[in-house]
Amino acid sequence: MLRERVERIAEKYADLVEKKLDESLQKGPISSTEFEEIKDGIRMLNHVMSALRQVEGLSLADMYGVEVKS
Numbered sequence: 001m002l003r004e005r006v007e008r009i010a011e012k013y014a015d016l017v018e019k020k021l022d023e024s025l026q027k028g029p030i031s032s033t034e035f036e037e038i039k040d041g042i043r044m045l046n047h048v049m050s051a052l053r054q055v056e057g058l059s060l061a062d063m064y065g066v067e068v069k070s
Contacts, residue, residue, distance in 0.1 A: 006055055009048055013048055
């Protein structure tokens with residue numbers, strides 16, 4: 001259940017970042033402010049994907065009865 005929620009969040013956030021990037025590129029040169037917003041969006045998407053990998057790892061460990069150390 002948590003995995004599916006994180007996947008949905010990642011997909012929605014990726015859509016937002018892609019939309020912002022497309023809008024910025026269509027209007028011409030990207031300003032430094034827009035560039036920072038896009039960069040921050042990609043950084044946040046990376047955090048979401050890291051969380052997804054951690055959830056996936058915990059799920060596999062649970063499935064195989066492996067203790068996960070932090």
